[in-house]
Amino acid sequence: MQIITRFTGFSRCQLVLINPSMNRRRIYFLEICQGLFHVVLFRAWGRIGYRVRCKEEWYPKIEDAVKEANRLYREKTRKGYQETNHY
Template sequence: MIDFPSPFYAERVDASCNMARFYAIEISQDLFGHLWLERRWGRIGSRGQMKVEHLQNPKAIPERIEVLVRQKTNRGYRPK
């Protein structure tokens, strides 16, 4: 059994420019044992968009998530 990092969820809200966005990251495993990085983003309250990446190397997962989280926190997203 693989221990996955906990899901990441952050929001960026700025009432002055009518901005209410979310960004979420989650790792999942399919029935064949393949690992997938699911990223969802969009306006809070909507389904938003989703991108799924196949992860070849399980050891690189924490580094990939760290890069994505750092990018979003630098843009003003705050974890919830």
């Protein structure tokens, strides 16, 4: 089994899941960015066209943020989300 590693440093990606037969139009956004004293993993998710929910997690080292971002990316792609380049 190949382990997917999308993030290696500061980066962002947007994932979408569109399935008209199940009335699913979901979006998921991940970004690793530099905070003032720490590294921030920013996440946003919700239904396309509606208000999204947001969450920030702070990490002392970028390696920890990258590990969690890759875990979330793998989880979403297993559920059928696909990466898009529209931010």
